Amino acid sequence: MYDADALSSFRKSGQIIAKLRKEIPSIVKPGKPALKICVEIESRIRDLGGKPAFPVNIGINEIAAHYTSPPGDTLTIPSGSMVKVDFGVHVNGYVTDTAVTVFYDPKFEPMVKAADDALQNAIKAFRGGVKLSDIGRVIQTTIGKYGFRPISNLTGHSIERYSIHAGKSVPNVPVLAAGKANEGEVFAIEPFVTLPDAAGSVTNMLPAQIYRYIKSKGVKDDESKKVLDDIYTRFSTLPFAPRWLEDKFPRETAKRAMLDLTHSKCVGGYPVLVEETRRPVAQSEHTVLVGRDDCTVLTAE
Numbered sequence: 001m002y003d004a005d006a007l008s009s010f011r012k013s014g015q016i017i018a019k020l021r022k023e024i025p026s027i028v029k030p031g032k033p034a035l036k037i038c039v040e041i042e043s044r045i046r047d048l049g050g051k052p053a054f055p056v057n058i059g060i061n062e063i064a065a066h067y068t069s070p071p072g073d074t075l076t077i078p079s080g081s082m083v084k085v086d087f088g089v090h091v092n093g094y095v096t097d098t099a100v101t102v103f104y105d106p107k108f109e110p111m112v113k114a115a116d117d118a119l120q121n122a123i124k125a126f127r128g129g130v131k132l133s134d135i136g137r138v139i140q141t142t143i144g145k146y147g148f149r150p151i152s153n154l155t156g157h158s159i160e161r162y163s164i165h166a167g168k169s170v171p172n173v174p175v176l177a178a179g180k181a182n183e184g185e186v187f188a189i190e191p192f193v194t195l196p197d198a199a200g201s202v203t204n205m206l207p208a209q210i211y212r213y214i215k216s217k218g219v220k221d222d223e224s225k226k227v228l229d230d231i232y233t234r235f236s237t238l239p240f241a242p243r244w245l246e247d248k249f250p251r252e253t254a255k256r257a258m259l260d261l262t263h264s265k266c267v268g269g270y271p272v273l274v275e276e277t278r279r280p281v282a283q284s285e286h287t288v289l290v291g292r293d294d295c296t297v298l299t300a301e
Contacts, residue, residue, distance in 0.1 A: 001184035006161070007289075009094035010186060014287060014298030016050045016089045017098045021299070024100045030079040034058045035069035035243075037077075037085075045089050053088030053095040053164060055210050055241035060084075064154060064192060064202045064281045065273040070209045071243045071251055082108040084283040086190075090238065093162040097188040098299045099285035108280065111193050114146035115284035118191035122170075126288055126295040128183030136171035136178065139191045143172075149200045151192035151281065154273070159186045159287065162236050181290045186298070190285035198279035208269025211258070212239045218264040227257035228266055239270065 027040055038056040045052050055068035060081050086099040101112045118139045125138050143150045156170030168179050170189050213232050219225055230248055245254040261267045275281050288295040
């Protein structure tokens with residue numbers, strides 16, 4: 001159970017997200033650089049009194065998770081695409097997490113509707129003591145009614161202070177030994193939807209552009225030590241993007257340091273996840289506070 005100050009921080013971060021969710025369709029446009037979108041949303045988070053809990057994820061079509069713009073990114077939003085914008089806010093380390101899918105071809109509308117409805121049905125079923133496998137069953141059943149399938153190896157997650165993935169998973173399919181949600185815990189619920197002929201799973205494809213701090217021992221280079229100290233001071237154990245280092249270090253300095261820190265396992269990366277058969281993916285996500293008989297959606301209007 002969280003105290004009043006912690007709950008206040010969770011609620012403030014959720015309020016920031018609720019405001020930004022409404023702005024996403026006007027920020028994301030075909031032809032717009034992904035880097036510009038990432039920077040704009042992250043700047044809005046700071047303007048509204050929070051901090052990014054992780055780099056903004058831009059998932060175009062079959063890219064399901066963990067793509068954020070690297071330094072100098074030239075990617076733009078394609079016409080006729082479906083784009084998942086996954087972002088998080090923290091206030092004093094208390095994180096809320098959300099995702100919105102926008103699309104520029106009507107054929108994607110049923111997939112997005114399936115993801116949104118699966119999320120809403122999961123929220124209705126979420127309460128203290130609920131089996132998380134039962135939430136997975138609700139999500140899978142809802143998505144199946146639309147003729148689609150869930151991504152089986154992506155899940156929602158419990159959240160704790162400075163920890164986005166805090167140990168418990170909220171599956172998108174019914175699984176054994178998934179545990180239960182307890183009153184007072186915070187969870188992100190995030191259904192992922194793909195086509196019925198897809199594999200329904202994701203695999204690593206592109207190199208990581210999102211990292212997190214792991215340890216301080218093992219790095220010897222003084223330049224790398226300075227970069228690592230800055231990473232821990234500014235981001236603690238929350239994920240960060242190498243482009244975030246460029247306001248303190250020249251790009252080449254940051255690049256060399258990141259190679260060294262990755263090699264020494266002082267930081268770890270999150271590879272970009274892509275649907276295994278390269279089919280498009282939709283996503284919807286809210287963060288909830290678990291009550292005894294229901295839950296409160298922290299990231300809703």
